[in-house]
Amino acid sequence: GENVEQHxxxxxxxxxxxxxxxxxxxxxxxNYFPWYKQELGKRPQLxxxxxxxxxxxxxxxxxxxxNKTAKHFSLHITETQPEDxxxxxxAARDSSYKLIFGSGTRLLVRP
Amino acid sequence: xxxxxxxxxxxxxxKGKDVExxxxxxxxxxxxxxxxxSLGQGLEFLIYFQGNSAPDKSGLPSDRFSAERTGGxxxxxxIQRTQQEDxxxxxxASSLxxxxxxxxxxxxTRLTVT
Numbered sequence: 001g002e003n004v005e006q007h008x009x010x011x012x013x014x015x016x017x018x019x020x021x022x023x024x025x026x027x028x029x030x031n032y033f034p035w036y037k038q039e040l041g042k043r044p045q046l047x048x049x050x051x052x053x054x055x056x057x058x059x060x061x062x063x064x065x066x067n068k069t070a071k072h073f074s075l076h077i078t079e080t081q082p083e084d085x086x087x088x089x090x091a092a093r094d095s096s097y098k099l100i101f102g103s104g105t106r107l108l109v110r111p
Numbered sequence: 112x113x114x115x116x117x118x119x120x121x122x123x124x125x126k127g128k129d130v131e132x133x134x135x136x137x138x139x140x141x142x143x144x145x146x147x148x149s150l151g152q153g154l155e156f157l158i159y160f161q162g163n164s165a166p167d168k169s170g171l172p173s174d175r176f177s178a179e180r181t182g183g184x185x186x187x188x189x190i191q192r193t194q195q196e197d198x199x200x201x202x203x204a205s206s207l208x209x210x211x212x213x214x215x216x217x218x219x220t221r222l223t224v225t
Binding site: 032034046098099 | 218
């Protein structure tokens with residue numbers, strides 16, 4: 001079955017700097033890769049996603065890139081702000097419709 | 112419109128008791144998913160429904176776990192003879208259908224087994 005690995009587990013950046021979180025997946029049949037942001041005690045919120053027929057997608061300060069050959073995808077946050085501090089999860093949707101999640105990255109943006 | 116709702120928001124139960132967790136998906140969403148999130152961990156897939164059917168139950172941790180969905184809407188996750196390791200946040204999500212990629216999560220039920 002699908003396996004998703006996520007790095008780093010924690011990331012601390014200065015406000016205004018960029019943050020990059022990377023994930024790898026194992027199942028070449030996976031075709032959908034969402035990113036969720038989870039603030040403490042709250043539900044995961046979908047922030048951006050990418051499908052396997054696209055290499056890059058941007059939404060304001062957030063971008064996701066996908067390399068199907070290498071089976072990895074990354075989240076890029078530019079001009080980070082304190083409110084970006086949260087736990088971020090990547091996921092891959094396999095051929096059986098399940099979302100398999102990475103273990104999460106705790107992002108801290110220092111003012 | 113209304114999002115995914117779950118009840119109860121918190122549940123404390125004694126070891127060995129049975130518990131029922133409820134999920135009410137977004138209206139019109141035919142696909143429903145259950146996940147478990149242990150403290151400080153990622154989300155673990157448990158089961159999904161398309162309509163009232165659960166094609167894949169492989170994620171359920173043991174035979175103490177079961178789920179059903181009736182009327183293509185509300186779903187109930189039941190844990191029998193709860194154990195301390197069942198303590199976690201149980202999250203439900205729904206999507207327009209299995210072919211629809213975006214899953215929207217409910218607030219979760221925090222289960223504590225004492």
